[in-house]
Amino acid sequence: MKRPFTLHIGAILLSLTALGTTPAHAALNVLACTPEWASLTQELAGDKAKVNSATTAMQDPHRIEARPALLAQARRADLLVCTGAELEIGWLPLLQRESGNAKIQAGQPGYFEAAAFVRLIEKPAVLDRALGDIHAAGNPHFVLDPRNLLKVADALTKRLADIDPANAAHYAARHQDFSTRMSAAIARWEKEAAPLRGVPVVVHHKNWSYLAEWLGLKTVADLEPKPGVDPSAAYLGQLLNKLKTQPAKMVLRAAYQSPKASEWISERAGMKAVLLPYTVGGTDKARDLFSLFDDTLARLKAGAQ
Amino acid sequence: MPRLKPLAATLAALLVTPFPALANPELEKLRTEFEQKLKAVQENYETRLKEIEGRMAKTEGQARAAQTTADAATRAPATASAFNPEISLILQGRYHNAKGDGHITGFLPAGHEHGGGKGLSLDGTELTMGASIDPYFRGFANFVIDAEGKIETEEAWAQTTALDHGFTLKGGRYLSGIGYANERHPHAWDFANQNLPYAAMLGEHYIQDGLQLRWLAPTPMFLQFGAEIGQGVDWSNKNRPGSYALTAHVGDDVGTSHSWRAGLSYLRTKADHRESHWDDDAGDEAHTDFTGLSKYWIADFVWKWAPQGNPKYQNFKFQAEYLRRNENGDLHCDDGLCGGGIEDSYAAKQSGWYAQGVYQFMPRWRAGYRYDRLDVGTVNFGPAFTGVLSKPDFTPQRHTLMADYNPSEFSRFRLQLARDKGQQGLTDNQVTLQYIHSLGPHGAHKF
Numbered sequence: 001m002k003r004p005f006t007l008h009i010g011a012i013l014l015s016l017t018a019l020g021t022t023p024a025h026a027a028l029n030v031l032a033c034t035p036e037w038a039s040l041t042q043e044l045a046g047d048k049a050k051v052n053s054a055t056t057a058m059q060d061p062h063r064i065e066a067r068p069a070l071l072a073q074a075r076r077a078d079l080l081v082c083t084g085a086e087l088e089i090g091w092l093p094l095l096q097r098e099s100g101n102a103k104i105q106a107g108q109p110g111y112f113e114a115a116a117f118v119r120l121i122e123k124p125a126v127l128d129r130a131l132g133d134i135h136a137a138g139n140p141h142f143v144l145d146p147r148n149l150l151k152v153a154d155a156l157t158k159r160l161a162d163i164d165p166a167n168a169a170h171y172a173a174r175h176q177d178f179s180t181r182m183s184a185a186i187a188r189w190e191k192e193a194a195p196l197r198g199v200p201v202v203v204h205h206k207n208w209s210y211l212a213e214w215l216g217l218k219t220v221a222d223l224e225p226k227p228g229v230d231p232s233a234a235y236l237g238q239l240l241n242k243l244k245t246q247p248a249k250m251v252l253r254a255a256y257q258s259p260k261a262s263e264w265i266s267e268r269a270g271m272k273a274v275l276l277p278y279t280v281g282g283t284d285k286a287r288d289l290f291s292l293f294d295d296t297l298a299r300l301k302a303g304a305q
Numbered sequence: 306m307p308r309l310k311p312l313a314a315t316l317a318a319l320l321v322t323p324f325p326a327l328a329n330p331e332l333e334k335l336r337t338e339f340e341q342k343l344k345a346v347q348e349n350y351e352t353r354l355k356e357i358e359g360r361m362a363k364t365e366g367q368a369r370a371a372q373t374t375a376d377a378a379t380r381a382p383a384t385a386s387a388f389n390p391e392i393s394l395i396l397q398g399r400y401h402n403a404k405g406d407g408h409i410t411g412f413l414p415a416g417h418e419h420g421g422g423k424g425l426s427l428d429g430t431e432l433t434m435g436a437s438i439d440p441y442f443r444g445f446a447n448f449v450i451d452a453e454g455k456i457e458t459e460e461a462w463a464q465t466t467a468l469d470h471g472f473t474l475k476g477g478r479y480l481s482g483i484g485y486a487n488e489r490h491p492h493a494w495d496f497a498n499q500n501l502p503y504a505a506m507l508g509e510h511y512i513q514d515g516l517q518l519r520w521l522a523p524t525p526m527f528l529q530f531g532a533e534i535g536q537g538v539d540w541s542n543k544n545r546p547g548s549y550a551l552t553a554h555v556g557d558d559v560g561t562s563h564s565w566r567a568g569l570s571y572l573r574t575k576a577d578h579r580e581s582h583w584d585d586d587a588g589d590e591a592h593t594d595f596t597g598l599s600k601y602w603i604a605d606f607v608w609k610w611a612p613q614g615n616p617k618y619q620n621f622k623f624q625a626e627y628l629r630r631n632e633n634g635d636l637h638c639d640d641g642l643c644g645g646g647i648e649d650s651y652a653a654k655q656s657g658w659y660a661q662g663v664y665q666f667m668p669r670w671r672a673g674y675r676y677d678r679l680d681v682g683t684v685n686f687g688p689a690f691t692g693v694l695s696k697p698d699f700t701p702q703r704h705t706l707m708a709d710y711n712p713s714e715f716s717r718f719r720l721q722l723a724r725d726k727g728q729q730g731l732t733d734n735q736v737t738l739q740y741i742h743s744l745g746p747h748g749a750h751k752f
Contacts, residue, residue: 056561058613065609065616067564067752068527068556075471075521094749097443100521102469107440129715129744229713230668258618258668 033082035280036143043178048167057282060256066094074099084113085140117155118148133228144211204253223261243269250303254278274303390436393745395492397428403735410729411681411697412505413581427452441467471521481511482531483570485605495663497721497737501677502628502657512538527556537574547575565608572601589641597634625660642693649687656680677703701727717741
């Protein structure tokens with residue numbers, strides 16, 4: 001029984017190795033950890049890259065498993081584009097280690113960490129798990145300040161050119177176009193969002209901090225007693241009392257977060273529960289990085305009325 | 306700033322225009338002088354303005370790049386301690402109420418066991434450390450400190466990170482990649498104890514001292530092959546590594562809510578005085594010692610569901626494995642009816658399976674059920690064992706229910722109820738209360 005089995009395995013291995021040798025001129029195979037980086041890479045690379053996202057906007061990026069399908073994608077990736085700042089710490093290191101792909105290991109050009117190119121806020125002064133699920137490097141949800149997208153785009157364009165020098169001019173041209181469009185859009189969004197300045201809001205998790213900072217929203221409370229810790233009924237009760245003296249206009253949650261807590265408190269505190277896409281694909285309208293902010297602002301303005 | 310230029314021009318024009326009608330030569334001279342001076346001032350002013358404008362444009366262009374660099378610089382936590390390995394400590398303990406002592410009738414258990422006493426007891430405290438060694442290797446170790454303070458090295462290996470082409474090579478002591486449950490440490494089990502087939506035939510885990518080569522195929526579907534060569538821990542003391550294993554696993558997603566993995570593994574290992582026990586024909590425990598060949602086939606299947614692939618609020622996990630073991634060799638026994646010692650041939654073909662489902666029905670809460678069943682199969686004792694050791698006419702099985710509460714992803718409290726019919730003549734209703742706490746940067750668990 002032993003010999004035929006080993007032979008059989010050997011034959012499969014050989015045939016698969018042959019299958020695995022890809023043609024030299026194939027498009028770059030990019031695996032993005034989250035949908036926003038998939039969109040950004042697609043903007044910059046166009047048809048020169050085949051981009052997949054490891055997660056969707058309906059999935060909490062902290063709680064993903066290194067599923068077999070993701071391992072298979074990581075195995076074939078030329079470039080991994082991730083957030084960093086420990087957002088993907090629960091699954092990404094495993095994906096890198098088990099992939100057997102030397103290109104995408106930490107420290108290699110094939111591993112791009114967006115957090116390295118932006119200024120992170122809310123860096124904890126004390127690192128203690130008693131404070132909840134905190135990130136030592138700072139708050140990793142920086143995608144919702146579009147000015148950060150410009151910085152990440154600058155760096156990602158350089159990285160694409162490093163990995164694929166033959167198409168450097170293509171990436172530079174697309175980058176120029178993206179930056180121009182994004183800068184114009186930012187100016188427009190800032191003007192449109194002027195009435196939101198100073199509007200008091202409650203947030204589900206600290207994933208809205210950058211958006212609030214950018215638009216001048218005033219965060220008066222978090223639904224989570226500590227980052228990553230689900231609110232208990234008792235805690236929500238306390239929060240309700242606090243909101244009586246310090247009212248807020250709306251409570252914000254991402255598409256991947258349960259509506260229960262925000263609906264409960266919005267009914268009782270007389271404010272609106274607002275679902276925001278958080279990232280590309282979070283709502284039907286948020287189809288790319290531009291419509292992501294268009295829809296976010298539209299929903300915020302509707303909530304503030 | 307550019308608005309200043311027309312302003313200056315207007316101002317100059319205003320100053321100059323009131324005077325043209327005057328013909329006084331002195332005034333004319335004064336005027337020319339004034340105009341010349343004004344022109345000089347204007348020129349000087351324009352040059353400086355241009356200079357400033359140029360400088361500003363340059364600065365603006367550099368600003369974003371400078372900001373990015375500055376951000377990157379402030380972000381780096383460049384302390385020497387950042388190089389330290391990720392250390393994590395797992396604290397476990399339990400209250401266990403049972404009649405039996407965990408014997409499984411009709412099987413020679415193999416090797417390594419975690420045990421677990423009755424009443425209140427401390428389970429193994431696990432200490433793990435892992436880090437990149439250099440750009441080419443990663444190292445990891447897992448030590449289990451039992452309640453008596455004895456330290457056991459459960460894993461200590463280095464694995465390549467730079468082999469590329471889908472290959473990873475691991476060397477040292479590691480949990481063999483056979484089956485599904487084998488690579489999981491007790492703190493990651495979904496029940497308080499290991500399933501019956503593993504407990505009866507693999508001694509909870511098969512730990513290998515040796516090398517493991519894995520290859521992940523460059524296919525859209527997960528396809529992984531593994532080959533291991535080594536020596537089973539607690540199995541053999543010989544110079545020649547007598548164990549090899551081959552594994553093949555496939556897996557994929559189905560839509561965004563489902564994912565699965567299935568596998569087939571083969572393990573061939575040589576036992577050299579593998580110690581165990583068997584209930585003799587008088588019902589007393591005889592010490593046994595097996596030397597020979599053990600061959601295993603393991604089929605495993607895992608299926609996970611989470612609504613839209615987001616396991617945070619709700620998820621379900623189904624897991625099942627089938628194990629088959631053929632053993633052939635010599636058995637030595639002493640104590641009980643074996644008296645001072647009997648030795649003869651021993652051959653057995655045995656199997657077992659389990660299936661379990663664990664459902665997280667709301668955040669923090671999970672409930673699960675597991676069914677275990679063993680087939681004693683054919684057991685042939687050599688003639689010297691006649692009237693001493695014989696194959697029991699019995700089918701070990703067990704039902705287990707569990708519920709656990711997880712205040713966070715780092716702590717867990719579990720209640721487990723089991724009806725254990727693994728030992729002939731005993732229906733053991735067991736109650737187990739358990740806690741598992743994990744301290745430090747606990748690494749990700751495998752799928």
